[in-house]
Amino acid sequence: MAERRRGAALEKALLDAAWQELTEGGYARFTMDAVVKRAGTSPPVLYRRWPDRDALVRATIIHVARENILDVPDTGSLRGDVLTLLREINATRFQLVVVMNAHLAGYRQETGADPGDLFDPTVTGRKEAVDALFARAVDRGEIHPERLTERIKTLPFDLLRHEFLTTFAPAPDHVLEEIVDTIFLPLVR
Template sequence: MDLEDEVPARRRRGRELEDALLDAAWDEVVELGYTAATYEGVAARAGTSRSVVYRRWPTKRELVLASVERRGARLTLSVPDTGSLREDLVALLDEVNAGRGQAMLVLGSYAGEFYRETGLTPDDVRDHWLGERTTALAQVVERAVARGEVDPARVTDRTVRLASDLLRQEVLMTMRTVPPESIRAIVDQVVVPVLTGGLPRT
């Protein structure tokens, strides 16, 4: 008898079962890294058999990408609307920092083996994370343009992503969440000046 057949499957089906498997896959990669993560480990975490996981995602690459999509869909952000670009950015980055610190570390650092072995880049994985959703940052910038705070000519994919790129870099360099004063420095000294053409705030 195959060992996987000795693992009793819980009576879960459909979306409930897939969610449990994908959550288990995420935890497996977070704790062990991509290379050490196994189908057997994911199955054990989910309380099911290896074949149940393998039938849905025949490669580890597919399984991990699906777990990234699942995690991204769960971590939705509220979009602040204070009437000020600066205050919206600070509120949004504070929320990202508090709620997504682990995810940023996983996508940017812990999953380094995944990038090397699959040939994907962090940008590729970010697309799976976001799915079809518009980013909260894009909405904040769009509102600032509508209010006349931001010159539309300054709005590009790169300038819209600037705040999150700088926050992620800070997380990866320090391997911890970012202090509030650093978030405000990112907003006041870099992001708002780039988007508005104003002088850095000291």
Template sequence: MTDTTLSAEDVDSTPKLGRKRDHSRDPEILDAALEVLAEKGYERMTVDMVAARARAGKATLYRRWPSKAELVIDAVACMKNAHPVDLPDTGTLRGDLVANIKTPAVKDGERKLRIMAGMVSLMSESPEFADAARAVIVEPRAAALRTLILRAIDRGEVSPDVDVPLLAQIIPSMTAYQTLMLGRAVDRQYIITLVDEILLPALGLASGEETTATARS
């Protein structure tokens, strides 16, 4: 269990009567917490590191978040997610999948994986937090893939007999392995390769290369 006891110098106990707390910098501080978490992991992360990254006073952080755990939980809870309405609709599953691979989103997904890896110890202590973290970091990517596959089923492009929840985990699982286990960056071409060589064949569709060749002939 991580010791979150604060020393006297960590807390500014001087009353601030009649003074409202300024929360305008909260997003900047929370983003700094996520950056440090992704780089250092929860155990090695300190509030001092976050304060330095955000260029904020340590006492300011402790007044807002009395413990490191509370800071991390708040930071994760405030992470933004893409909504299904933002998903492309090109008329084909491969077109949708490829159009959905945007470089900023790929980088953000890789960052989220590193953040989640950094929270392993905290997640093991709190199943509720683990569920919340998965809902913010892992589930949106799988949900987007489920939406695109179900749309393809509705179009008659994919058989309704496929295991949608299972197949929607292929790309998130393999990008996680690439990032966390192999320590390699995930780029757009890598994900396109997963789409063409693994996901589409698993769905009973021709690979991207075969589809392109058919369209040209």
């Protein structure tokens, strides 16, 4: 007899099952029943936590985003930190980014919600991590803090995601360097 899952272990199992359903079938084929079956549980167990498909998708994306936060590098320079982080995302998160964006197109069509809201850095914990990287650069005198708008802080990562979604491949290193050196750094210095 299998050991009964409870609390955080049960919630993780449910969210992992939901993620597998979402990545295999996309939002259009995503159902609460399929998640129940995959997780080997009962509908009341799932519905006690998430009342509907939309709530479960939101919780699943936040869960996956939190599990996939990268350590923020501290190379001693803003250029080194941002380039190191872009290289790590490029090497380890390409498939995750493409799958999430491709499968969430149906989510946007059906709900009208912006999938970007699901990746809200304040919810996933990414904001604090990236803010620490920029705070160090300000402390070192490398950048002007008044130039650090939220849009500019996310720009290198947005451009990398754009590269993924337009080429369907990880970006060559020279593209990462161009994002940092030609586009991003001149905006903050």
